[in-house]
Amino acid sequence: MKTIETSQVIIVGAGLGALYAALKLAPRPVVMISPERLGKGASSAWAQGGVAAAMHMSDSAESHAADTIKAGDGMVDADVADLVTQEARAHILNLTELGTPFDRTENGDYVMSREAAHSFARVVRVKGDQAGAEIMAALIERVRATPSIQVLEGTMAIDLDVTDCRVGGVVLQSADDARSAPLILRGSAVLLAGGGSGGLYALTTNPPRIRGQVIGLAARAGAVIADAEFVQFHPTAMDVGEDPAPLATEALRGEGAILTNNRGERFMQALHPDAELAPRDVVARAIFAQSQAGRRPMLDTREVLGEAIKTQYPAVAEACARNGIDPAIEPIPVAAAAHYHMGGIATDTEGRASLDNLWVCGEASSTGLHGANRLASNGLLEALVFARICAQSIAKSVPETAVSPIDVTFEDGGTPPDPDAVAQLRQTMTTHVGVVRNATGLKTALRTIAALEAANTASVSFLNMTATATLIAVAALNREESRGAHCRDDFPNTFQGQGQRSRLTLKDALAIRSQICKEAS
Known part of the structure; x- marks a missing residue:
């Protein structure tokens, strides 16, 4: 496979977390992997509500953290909730400095909206329902003007390049033509910031490209996945x-x-x-x-x-x-x-995944902030906070050196996902792994996912989708209770006390799926 070497930090994704991290890493050299033109097709740009932050003098970060913990239904890491909510105000002020035109009152105060499960009106918005698009526009303008940031538009990551549990780079393919042959791009560090899994469902609010591929490629490389069962509708x-x-x-x-x-x-x-x-x-x-x-x-x-x-x-x-x-x-x-995946690639408080030299921020991660049910408008906030944290952590091992931009050209030879198989996968997830679940439906879903995967092994992108779908369904099957966004009509009660976060590798999940398939044969 063709290989390109660079000393740039590789950022997979082009949403809020990816853009913010790239800016925070400057002047360290960065190359962003963006499937589409910046601002197009990123979940962040579609976010309507805004960013949750205690900006009013009558509100507090402690109250925001308490609401986050309560909404998470016994699954939130309280230390992470404190960390994120304490930093929220500073990031709103930083975004304002970067040019985000937040709605303001005549005396200059931020206009705040109240959303579900918040005890206070603390969602900072832009033009009513334009927060995601306007924040992205401001960040994109800054990224375009930053010499240390190179953006490879029309490219997508389909695999990680791993040696001895250390991530050295990513495997790329043309996003415009998935028939292109893959190539390896090796860099100084890898940050995954490529979105969640909502598009794995037939009924979704997510952009078409957000179908669990980033979580899937990390899982296929051996990364630990946490809280996969918790999908917010x-x-x-x-x-x-x-x-x-x-x-x-x-x-x-x-x-x-x-x-x-x-x-x-x-x-x-x-x-x-x-x-x-x-x-x-x-x-x-x-x-x-x-x-x-x-x-x-x-x-x-x-x-x-x-x-x-x-x-x-x-x-x-x-x-x-x-x-x-x-x-x-x-x-x-x-x-x-x-709408949103609370689960994802497990990270520590520095944004590090279980694989060495791999960081994750945004919806593809599972930091412990959201628990079983994300508090409204905490998604963009988490992306901002952990983008900065990841950038600071990466900066410890990456020097401030100037590098020449890389040139990536693709040759023929890849296999795109079969649209019919993708449609069947999405319908399976909506029907059997949706708002209300049970063991019969989840096992049916796993058998269907296995059959689809077996018939479509040539498309790595599709294998990333089925990997994430498998992890969601297995984690949902394993959790024999109803908690937060995870509802089992065959196990309607919630275990007493603090919930236990789920952690799975794809190897574990595939073993369970294989056993379920054997039981049906």
């Missing part, structure tokens, strides 16, 4: 037939929007004291139950926002308009969709 994805589903931001419920069904019934009040602002897992299961019962759930913003939704929440308004919905005069149909 956003309760208010728009049920309009689009793939991916547009998101109706949680900030709308923070404004006072209510959830009803096609009978006009408001159903959340009977299920939780916080009604529409209950934790996401509670609301998602309620939405799912309404859908399963044929009572189409809807988000009603008419009374609290009326015509104002069209100017205050432009992304929601645009999605409504292209689907023939006028949210000022009619409710928005919604469904629970795969």
Whole structure:
């Protein structure tokens, strides 16, 4: 296989964590692996709510940490929650200095939104529902202007180059043409910041490329994966037939929007004291139950926002308009969709994975912050905090030296994923590893994943998807309780006390999958 050597730090991904880490590493040389043009196809750019941070004098990092721990349902690492929430304010101020146009009041204070399970309005936003896109735009402008950062657009990582448990580089393929032959890029360190796994599901809010590949490539290299069973389903994805589903931001419920069904019934009040602002897992299961019962759930913003939704929440308004919905005069149909993966590549508090010379930040990681159920708008915050932490850790072993940009050209010879196999995998995950799970469905999913994998071994990208899908399903099968976003209708109760985080290698998961396949034969 063709090999390119460089002394640059290799960053896989082009979302918020990747961009922020690259800037924090400057002037150390960095090469970013971006499947698309910067700003396109990254989950961070699609984030609507904003960044959670205790910015108001009446709020505190301690309160933010307490809400994070409570939402995580006994699974949050309290030390990590303290670390992240204490740093939150500094990162908002830094993003402001970098050019992010956060919404401000006339006297200059940050406009704060309240989202589910927060005890205070502490979500800093941009133009209502444009936080992700605007933060990304500000960071991209800085990255483009930073000489030490090279961006390889149109490339994707499909494997890690590992020798004696030490990561030396990545295996690349053209993202524009997956038929290209792979090549090895070796660098001084590797940071994975390439997104989560939501796109493994048929009903998702994630960009099309975010299908668990980064977690899968690390797992296939032997990295430990933590909390894989905990997938968050956003309760208010728009049920309009689009793939991916547009998101109706949680900030709308923070404004006072209510959830009803096609009978006009408001159903959340009977299920939780916080009604529409209950934790996401509670609301998602309620939405799912309404859908399963044929009572189409809807988000009603008419009374609290009326015509104002069209100017205050432009992304929601645009999605409504292209689907023939006028949210000022009619409710928005919604469904629970795969949105965020709390699990991922296990890291320590310096962002290090179990493999040497490998760091991870953002949704591909599992730091212990989110537990069983991510607190709203903590995702972007975690990406920021750990991007800086990873950059500082990497900088300890990488000198500030100038290097020439590398030139990457691909030759013919690769195998792209079979679209039909990908579609079947995604439908399997939604049907059997979704909002509500049980042993029968999870075993069915594992047998289907095994069969799809056996029929598509030539595509490494697809093998990364099936690796992550296998880890999610096995971890879900192993956890014989319901906790946070993980709901088992055959084990509806929650174990008492603090939960035990799951840790798996792909080797462990494949052994369990193999046994399940044997039982069925």
